[in-house]
Amino acid sequence: MSDPSVFFENLINALAAGLTIGCIYGLMCSGLGLIFGVMRVVNFAQGELLMLGMFITFYMVTSWGVLSFLGPAAPLVGALIAGPVMFVGGMMIHRFLLTRVSGLRTTGSADEGHFGQLIITLGISLILQNGGLMLFGSTPRSVQTTLSSSAWTFDTGIGEALLFMNKARVIACLVAIVVAILLYFLLERSWLGRSLRASADNATAATYTGVDVSRAHRIAFGLGSAVTAIAGGLIATSISFTPFSGIDYVIIMYSGVVLGGMGSILGAFWGGLTIGFVQQLSALVLPPQLQNAAIFVVFLLIITLRPEGLFGRSAERA
Amino acid sequence: MSGLHPRSLLPVLRPGAGRRLRRDALLFALMICVYLAAGSLVKNSYYQLMLTLVPIWAAMGLSWNLFSGYSGLISFGHAAFIGVGAYTVALSAAYLCVTPWLSIPAGAVLGGVAAVLIGLPTFRLRGHYFALAMLAYPLLMLYVLQYLGFQEVALPMQREHPAAWLQFADRRMDMLVAAGLLVVAMGISMVVENSAFGLSLMALRQNELAAEAAGLNPRRLKMKALALSGALAAAAGGLYACVLLVVTPDAVFGMLTSAQALVIAMFGGVGTYWGPLIGAIVLIPLAETLQAEVGDIIPGIQGVVYGSAIILIMMVAPDGLFWTVRDRLQRRRPMAPAPAADIAPMRTQVTAFRTEAAGPLLVVEGLSRAFGGLRAVDDVSFSVTPGQVLGIIGPNGAGKTTLFNLINGVLPADAGTVTLGGKSLGGLSLHQIARSGVGRTFQVVRSFPRLPLLDNVIVGAYGAGLEGAVAAESACLALERTGLHHLAATLAGGLTNKQQRLMELARALAGRPRVLLLDETLAGLGHEECDDVLLVLERLRDEGLTIVIIEHTMHAMLRIADEFLVVDHGKMLARGSPHSVLEDRRVVEAYLGSKWAAKCSK
Numbered sequence: 001m002s003d004p005s006v007f008f009e010n011l012i013n014a015l016a017a018g019l020t021i022g023c024i025y026g027l028m029c030s031g032l033g034l035i036f037g038v039m040r041v042v043n044f045a046q047g048e049l050l051m052l053g054m055f056i057t058f059y060m061v062t063s064w065g066v067l068s069f070l071g072p073a074a075p076l077v078g079a080l081i082a083g084p085v086m087f088v089g090g091m092m093i094h095r096f097l098l099t100r101v102s103g104l105r106t107t108g109s110a111d112e113g114h115f116g117q118l119i120i121t122l123g124i125s126l127i128l129q130n131g132g133l134m135l136f137g138s139t140p141r142s143v144q145t146t147l148s149s150s151a152w153t154f155d156t157g158i159g160e161a162l163l164f165m166n167k168a169r170v171i172a173c174l175v176a177i178v179v180a181i182l183l184y185f186l187l188e189r190s191w192l193g194r195s196l197r198a199s200a201d202n203a204t205a206a207t208y209t210g211v212d213v214s215r216a217h218r219i220a221f222g223l224g225s226a227v228t229a230i231a232g233g234l235i236a237t238s239i240s241f242t243p244f245s246g247i248d249y250v251i252i253m254y255s256g257v258v259l260g261g262m263g264s265i266l267g268a269f270w271g272g273l274t275i276g277f278v279q280q281l282s283a284l285v286l287p288p289q290l291q292n293a294a295i296f297v298v299f300l301l302i303i304t305l306r307p308e309g310l311f312g313r314s315a316e317r318a
Numbered sequence: 319m320s321g322l323h324p325r326s327l328l329p330v331l332r333p334g335a336g337r338r339l340r341r342d343a344l345l346f347a348l349m350i351c352v353y354l355a356a357g358s359l360v361k362n363s364y365y366q367l368m369l370t371l372v373p374i375w376a377a378m379g380l381s382w383n384l385f386s387g388y389s390g391l392i393s394f395g396h397a398a399f400i401g402v403g404a405y406t407v408a409l410s411a412a413y414l415c416v417t418p419w420l421s422i423p424a425g426a427v428l429g430g431v432a433a434v435l436i437g438l439p440t441f442r443l444r445g446h447y448f449a450l451a452m453l454a455y456p457l458l459m460l461y462v463l464q465y466l467g468f469q470e471v472a473l474p475m476q477r478e479h480p481a482a483w484l485q486f487a488d489r490r491m492d493m494l495v496a497a498g499l500l501v502v503a504m505g506i507s508m509v510v511e512n513s514a515f516g517l518s519l520m521a522l523r524q525n526e527l528a529a530e531a532a533g534l535n536p537r538r539l540k541m542k543a544l545a546l547s548g549a550l551a552a553a554a555g556g557l558y559a560c561v562l563l564v565v566t567p568d569a570v571f572g573m574l575t576s577a578q579a580l581v582i583a584m585f586g587g588v589g590t591y592w593g594p595l596i597g598a599i600v601l602i603p604l605a606e607t608l609q610a611e612v613g614d615i616i617p618g619i620q621g622v623v624y625g626s627a628i629i630l631i632m633m634v635a636p637d638g639l640f641w642t643v644r645d646r647l648q649r650r651r652p653m654a655p656a657p658a659a660d661i662a663p664m665r666t667q668v669t670a671f672r673t674e675a676a677g678p679l680l681v682v683e684g685l686s687r688a689f690g691g692l693r694a695v696d697d698v699s700f701s702v703t704p705g706q707v708l709g710i711i712g713p714n715g716a717g718k719t720t721l722f723n724l725i726n727g728v729l730p731a732d733a734g735t736v737t738l739g740g741k742s743l744g745g746l747s748l749h750q751i752a753r754s755g756v757g758r759t760f761q762v763v764r765s766f767p768r769l770p771l772l773d774n775v776i777v778g779a780y781g782a783g784l785e786g787a788v789a790a791e792s793a794c795l796a797l798e799r800t801g802l803h804h805l806a807a808t809l810a811g812g813l814t815n816k817q818q819r820l821m822e823l824a825r826a827l828a829g830r831p832r833v834l835l836l837d838e839t840l841a842g843l844g845h846e847e848c849d850d851v852l853l854v855l856e857r858l859r860d861e862g863l864t865i866v867i868i869e870h871t872m873h874a875m876l877r878i879a880d881e882f883l884v885v886d887h888g889k890m891l892a893r894g895s896p897h898s899v900l901e902d903r904r905v906v907e908a909y910l911g912s913k914w915a916a917k918c919s920k
Contacts, residue, residue, distance in 0.1 A: 042446045044394075044453075100633055116632055118392055118449055119584060123629035126577055130621030138617065243618075247573055251457065254450050262446070293461040296454045303451050304439040 005159035012156060012163050014280045020166070020173040022276020024235045026269035027176040028249065029256035030183060031228030033268030036257060038200040038220035041098065044121040046253055047246025048128035049086060049225045053232025054241045055132065056082040058141050072147045075168070076175055079233025083179075083226040090225025093124060094218045125246070132243030142240040147171065172234040179230055180269055183223070187265060196220050200263070228253075248292055252279075255299035332773060333790040334807075335512035342591075346504055349595075350497055357493040366489040368606045370561055373493075373500035375602050377554040379582035379594025380503040385547035386580070387589045388516055389540055390523030395452035396551050396579045398436065399429040401459055401571035403552030404559035408471040411483070418484045422556035429552020433544040441540050453576075460571035471565045484560045492561060499557050503550055507591040510546070514780045514789065517769075519543055520589065521777045525764045531726060532781030533752035533829055551579070574621055581624045585631050587640030596639055601627060641768075675739065679704045679864055680756075680833045685724050685734035694720045696888040697734070702833065707865045709879030709896070711872075717888040718868045719761070722835050725866075726758050727751040738832065753783055757831025761838050763822045767811030771802060774810045775824045782829035789828075796827035799861075800854050816847040820854060827858075834858075836867040840874055852877055 032046045057078035060067045067074040101116030147168040154163040187193035198206040199216040207213050232249075256275045260267025275295060282294040331339070357369050378400060386393045406425035410416040416424075440451050463469075476483035486492060510516040521529040522536055530536055559565045569575070582601055587593030605620045612619055635642035678701035687695045694717045702708050710718050723729040725736050727748040736743045743751050752758070757778075765774050775796055779789035797803040800820040805813070813821060819839055826834055839855070840848050848871065855878050859865065869875050875882070875896070882899040884891040892899050 042449065097629060097633075115390075115392060116636060118394075118446075119580075119628055120632050122394070122577060122580075123625040123627075123632070126574070126621045126625030127629070128625075130618030130625065133618035134616050134622070247457070251454060258447070258450070287465060289461060289465040293458055293465070296458040296461070299454055300439070300451060300458075303447055304442060 005161055008158060009156075009161035009163075010284055011281075012161065014284055015277070016163055016165055017169075018277035018280035019273075020169040020276075021235075021238075021280060022273035023173040023176045023180075024231050024272075025252055025256055025276045026272035027180050027234070028228045028231035029253050029260065029268040029272030029275075030180055030265050031224040031226070031231065032253045033224075033257045033260065033263070033265045033271075034183075034187075034227065035221055035224035037263040037265055038196050039098075039217050040200075041117045041221075042121070043221075043224075044118065044250065045093075045124040045128060045246075046224075046228055047248070047250030048125050048132070049090065049246075050228050050232035050249050050253075051132060051241065051243060051246040052089070052128065053079065053082040053086060053229030054143075054236040054245065055136055055141070055243075056085055056229065057233035057236045058143050061143050061145075062141070072145045072168075075143050075145060075233065075237045076171065078143070079172075079175070079230050079236070082229040082233040086229035087222040087226035091218050091222035093225070094221040097124065098217075098221065099214060125250075129243055129246060136243050138242055138244075140240040140242050143236040145237065148237055166238065168237040172237055176231060176234055179227065183227055184266065186223075192219065251292070251299060252295055255295055255302065258299070259302050330509065330513045330515070330786075332512055332514060332517060332776060333793075334770070334772065339508055339512055342508060346508075350501065354493065354497060358490055360490075363489055364610065366493065367561070368603055370489065370492040370496045371606065372598050372602045373496040374554055374558050374561065375578065375582055376595050376598035377499050377503035378551055378558075378579040379586070379597055380500075380507050380591060381547045381550035381554060382579040383583040383588065383591070383594050384507055384510060384550060385540075385543045387583055387593065388511070388519040388523065389543055391540065392449045392580075393452045393544075393547075394449055394573075394576050394580070395436075395455045396547075397456035397571050397573070397575035398452075398459060399432060399548040399551035400555035400558065400575055400579070401456060401567070402429050402432050402548075403555030404562075404565050404570040405463065405468070405471070406552070407556040407559040408473055408565040409468070411473045412471055417482050418556060418560050419482070422553055422560075425556040426549040426553040429555070430545045430549035432552075433548025434541060436548075437541045437544045441537055453573075456571045456576060457573070460567040463567045463571070469566060473560065473563050473565075484557075485563075496557060496561075499554060503554070504591060504595070506546065506550065511591055514776075514785065515539070515542070517773060517777050518780050520766060520769075521781075523589075524766060525760075525762075527728065527748075528760050528764065529777075529781065530748045531728065531752055531758045531760070532778050532825065533749050533783065534777075534781045535749045574624070577628075578624060581628050584638055585627055587638030587642075590640055592640050593638050600639075676704070678702065679739055680725075680866070681735075681737045682725065683735050683737075685721070685736065686732050687720060687724055687729060688732055693888045695724060695731075698885070698888075698890050699734075700883055700890070700893060702864055702866060704864050705859075705862045706881065707859050707867065707879050708881050708883060709875040710866065710868045710883045710885060711870075711875060712885035712891075716885045718885055719837055720888075721885065722758065722837055722866075722868065726756045726835060749781075752781060752829065755830075755832030756835065757826040757829055757833070758835040759822045759826050759837055759839055761841060763818045765810035765813070765818060765821060768809060770807050771810055771813070771821060772797070772806040774821055775802075775828050778825035778828035779830075782831075784828075784830075792830060793824075793828045796824040799827055799858065800824040801850075816843055816850060819843065819851060823851075823854065833864040833866065836865060836869075838868055838870065840869055840871055848874060 028050055032043065035041060035043050035046070057075055060078035060081060061074045067078055070077055097120055098117070101120050145168060148166070151164040151166045152170070154165070156163055187196060195206070195211045195216050196219065198209065198211050199213045203213045206216070252275055253272070256271035257268045258271070259274055260269070260271030275298070278298050279291055279295055282291055286294055353373070357366070360366050360369060378396070381399070382393065382396050385391070403422070403425035406428055407418050407421045410421040410424070411418065436455055440448060443451055476485055477487070480486045484492070484495060518529070518534050518539055521532070521534060522539060526536055555570060558570070562569065582597035583594045584597070585601060586595060586597030601624070605623045608623055609620045631638065680702040682701065683699045685695055685698045686693070698721060700708070710721065712718050720729065724731045727743065727746060738754055738756060741754065743754060743756070746754065772793060776789055776793035778796070779792040784792055794803065794806070797806055800823050802817060802820055802824060805817065810818070810821065823839060840851055843851065852874055855865070859878055867879065879896060881894065882896050883893050884899060892902050
């Protein structure tokens with residue numbers, strides 16, 4: 001096989017991996033984008049919510065094995081169970097911790113409560129990371145099924161280049177797309193979505209028209225947590241993770257959300273997808289340890305050169 | 319810093335800071351003595367290590383406070399600087415055989431350089447974006463160091479020359495060195511907090527736009543603060559490496575390190591040098607003891623303690639322990655009796671405002687600005703002669719405030735020019751325009767509630783580039799002119815609404831503006847309060863100050879304005895003496911409407 005053909009094979013496989021991983025990134029970004037879009041809260045603990053999604057799936061499928069009778073479908077069901085669990089968890093975090101520093105209470109204050117929100121979510125993040133270490137231990141975990149180690153092989157017809165699609169990833173990617181579409185319709189078409197968007201546009205005005213803004217915020221935080229946790233469960237089948245894995249993903253998520261224009265949920269999905277491509281394509285030229293560094297560099301570039309995002313208008317008001 | 323003679327620092331300090339500094343320095347010296355005395359009694363090497371870590375972390379907290387505490391920009395990435403210092407010391411000891419006595423200062427310089435390199439792109443960002451970007455830097459460095467293969471760098475043992483390598487057999491010496499670091503950190507913090515520089519930083523935190531409109535250069539201030547903070551954090555990181563003896567990327571660049579510096583400062587109190595000190599004294603022994611006692615059984619206890627500590631402190635005392643306790647003590651103290659007259663008569667004949675050359679002072683020509691399809695300001699031209707008071711009237715949304723924003727450079731104009739005393743202001747930034755002599759007040763007043771009135775006003779003088787005694791004199795004169803001089807020592811948080819308006823006016827006057835733009839100075843004041851403020855404005859007019867004022871209260875405008883400019887839908891509708899404008903049928907009918915006509919006939 002000649003060199004260009006090897007490069008071509010690497011390239012299409014990186015693109016395919018970027019697409020599958022990117023859709024899952026897109027889903028986790030949508031969760032974060034939803035929380036930021038509705039509440040204007042920068043949630044540092046989002047990575048830990050993702051990590052909890054991974055571990056819920058891990059315990060359901062591998063450790064306790066309650067779902068093992070489902071065979072290869074078990075991780076998907078596990079991820080979907082992580083959703084409602086983290087929906088409740090997210091609502092509780094909002095109810096007991098975030099109401100104090102967000103919502104109507106802080107609109108009009110000197111910095112709209114940013115200081116308090118950043119600090120509280122940093123605290124939540126530290127507790128979940130280290131609490132996770134206490135409960136789950138520091139051993140890297142993974143969720144393996146028979147599908148994780150098998151792939152569909154396609155002949156590209158160009159040279160001898162073959163395209164490998166990992167079965168577990170492809171299925172996880174499809175589930176991620178379905179969940180993202182459901183989320184989109186929920187927000188665009190339902191009464192709940194309208195009240196969420198009304199609270200996002202102008203919390204004070206929404207209150208006057210009878211929207212319970214703090215309930216809307218609670219639901220948004222719950223939904224955002226659930227969506228990100230589902231994405232965590234979906235990605236758990238193709239990587240290994242520890243309680244400290246959240247921090248890597250928090251940068252990925254913020255890169256995606258900023259890229260998509262903070263506040264736009266659809267933009268967040270595209271942003272996450274783009275980051276997936278960046279990460280997988282950087283693997284062609286960079287050593288594996290520097291893949292995350294590449295994302296950070298891209299993140300810093302986006303945030304400095306185009307803070308309003310590639311797909312959206314600026315959400316930050318001067 | 320401590321080597322400088324106190325007198326040479328005087329010009330840097332704010333008026334009245336000397337006494338506060340002497341008192342605090344004495345208290346701090348006492349604390350250091352107690353620390354060293356107590357430390358010399360400890361025999362257990364583990365507790366010696368813990369006691370050594372307290373001043374080191376206090377210094378890291380102080381460095382965080384030096385930037386984030388005063389400027390209000392939250393840094394989640396101070397581990398970047400701590401790590402630079404730690405790795406500089408570790409690598410130069412392991413590979414270059416350089417003593418920490420040299421590599422710690424070198425690390426501090428590198429930390430300052432890193433801060434400037436990080437600041438250059440990052441200061442373009444605001445709020446959320448700044449905090450997020452800062453999070454990324456230390457993690458980026460962490461990955462790079464892991465890639466380069468420096469997962470674990472041990473400082474080589476140098477038992478023959480303990481003093482040269484900071485590897486004392488008696489760990490009590492470590493405490494002495496750490497205390498020395500803390501003295502340096504505290505000295506820098508004390509001088510900064512009581513200096514013009516520190517006050518200017520706090521002004522940014524309060525309201526960056528207003529601070530810049532007063533002439534402060536936000537980018538330069540932030541850059542100076544971050545460089546100083548980065549250097550200090552790196553020095554602390556360097557000593558930290560000497561104490562740990564083994565440096566790993568996670569230990570110095572990790573998120574917990576950034577968080578710990580932040581938590582220590584937040585817990586103790588933000589924006590005061592006592593804060594990080596209190597935070598380190600309480601939290602470091604707590605977390606270290608827990609880690610030692612139960613860390614094996616319950617890993618991660620340290621992180622949980624810090625996480626809980628910040629959540630708890632945000633819920634119970636969001637400003638930190640120091641401020642909460644202090645505010646409570648002050649509330650318990652009987653309130654000082656309210657001054658009899660809330661505006662004092664002027665004591666002496668003050669010097670008049672500078673005389674300007676004859677001819678128009680401020681000339682605005684063809685100024686336009688559109689937002690999308692909306693022409694907010696459309697071809698506005700006028701000029702103001704020295705000593706004139708021009709009143710701008712028009713309904714809400716007529717473009718009056720936008721006009722001010724175009725004149726003093728908050729917004730760039732699409733077309734048109736502004737000249738002040740013959741010099742064009744085009745292309746100058748907001749703070750440069752302020753320094754050329756355009757003063758401005760804003761509709762929303764923000765004060766430093768915990769600082770005396772004089773400090774609140776003198777920041778206007780610092781903005782204009784005045785220093786030391788000149789700035790103090792200018793601020794005192796401004797207080798005199800606004801009738802607030804008897805309240806100079808009162809904390810701004812205790813002022814009435816009217817006094818706060820006058821304070822805002824005094825702040826603008828302290829910068830010795832050539833022309834003053836007043837944006838609804840009377841908004842929200844009662845009838846009598848309005849009268850008092852108007853008296854002050856009339857006095858300023860009589861002393862020859864050139865003023866452009868936006869105001870809705872017509873009777874007030876009639877009292878002070880020499881001429882009216884009527885604006886509607888961004889366009890100039892009329893201009894002339896108040897009575898000719900008000901009698902202009904066009905204006906009365908088309909703009910002021912029947913309501914005003916009815917009032918006139920009363």
